[in-house]
Amino acid sequence: MDRMIYVAMTGAKQSSFQQATIANNLANANTPGFRAELAAFRAVPATGGTGLPTRAFVLEQTTGADMTPGVVQTTGRSLDIALTTGGFFAVQTPSGEAYTRNGSLEIDPNGILRTRDGQQVQGDGGPISIPSESVISIGHDGTISASPPGDPTQSNQIGRIKLVEPGERQMERGSDGLFRPRDGQPLEADASVKLMQGALESSNVNAVEQLVKMIDYQRHYDMQVRLLQAADQNDRAAAQVLTLS
Template identity: 55%
Template sequence: MDRMIYTAMTGAKHVMEQQANVSHNLANASTTGFRAQLDSFRAVPVVNGGLPTRTYVVDATVGADFTPGPIMQTGRDLDVALQGKGWLAVQLPDGSEAYTRHGSLKLNENGVLQTQSGMNVLGDAGPITVPPDTNISIANDGTISGTSGGRSSTVTVLGRIKLVNPEEANLQRGDDGLFRTRDGNPADADARVRLAGGALENSNVNVVDAMVNMITLSRQFEAHMNLLKNAENNANKASQLLSLT
């Protein structure tokens, strides 16, 4: 009976955590470039001085679904969507490197190319700066070209966005929603990654699947609670039998 209590108790706890992750996915169903969170659970034995007869549930891995989301055309010059696998490299406030697929870019007051959250977009030689009164275009390989607002039609290459494609197993999500390499080393640029200009990638969260998953988790939590009630009833019956003897 105590084994049932351990399994039901820890199972209910992690089902609640999985419900929180599914709720987080649903809340980001319309977030550009969002990657759905995934959970995986496994049973492990309770190690103590006696025999490992009890087991409990642990969260084995919390990963991400790297399936590309649908691409939506916007027509905005500073919107880019990654075609297939790949990431945009951005610079964090501490100078380290992180990766995102949120391709809605902007220029700050100093002409530095940034994400909408204010992170500098990295190029081959660091952050990319655009001169004033310059019309820019972004090629599918990440090259940023600019033409001045005057009569001159000279096209100047201003830089190239650093596009990377590290191993998915080496990526982990941070609390800020950005991805980083597990070993902390910056990923190398990958010339095979391609962009689609004037477009954004939608979230890859399937709302219908997430809602069905939420209903399933609710039923699983109810089943764990019923197991605990059964354990309590069994304990009461056993106490009654012992009192009679």
């Protein structure tokens, strides 16, 4: 009887974890450049005292991210960028260099170019400093030029956004939503990656599909709970029979 309870318990637990993954995807359905998180179940045998596999429990594991490109939408904002090819641009975090496709940028009070989440955008030589009250132009190769207001002829290059193309299988998503190489080493800039100024790439989350999955896993959770209840009823009935005998 305990086998049925154990299997149903792990199934219910991991179904709730899967629902949390889907909820995170839905919460980021409007986050620029977001990549939907993928997850799956797998069976893991549990060995008993004799070393024989007497039970198996269910484990939810993240298999990666859906790297399907999102839709590029024009915003007209000079600090919005969208990658028009594969790849990422680099940002600096407390734990080191990381990579993202969320191109909604801003300039902090110190003139440093950052993402909306506060990470410094990395240039070829480190953080990118923007002169005060300058007009910004960003080229397809990530080159940033600044010119005084009303005088575009005095444009000066002030930096270049570090663009990388590591290959999807070499990257893994962190709990902060940023991507990092599996080997933990910073990536080299890649000139083949291109971007567009004044546009943002939308999230690739399909809200309808995620909602259908949420309903499906909720039903799976309910089924596992019913199995637990059935196992409890069987256990009570068996105990009553033993009492009568």
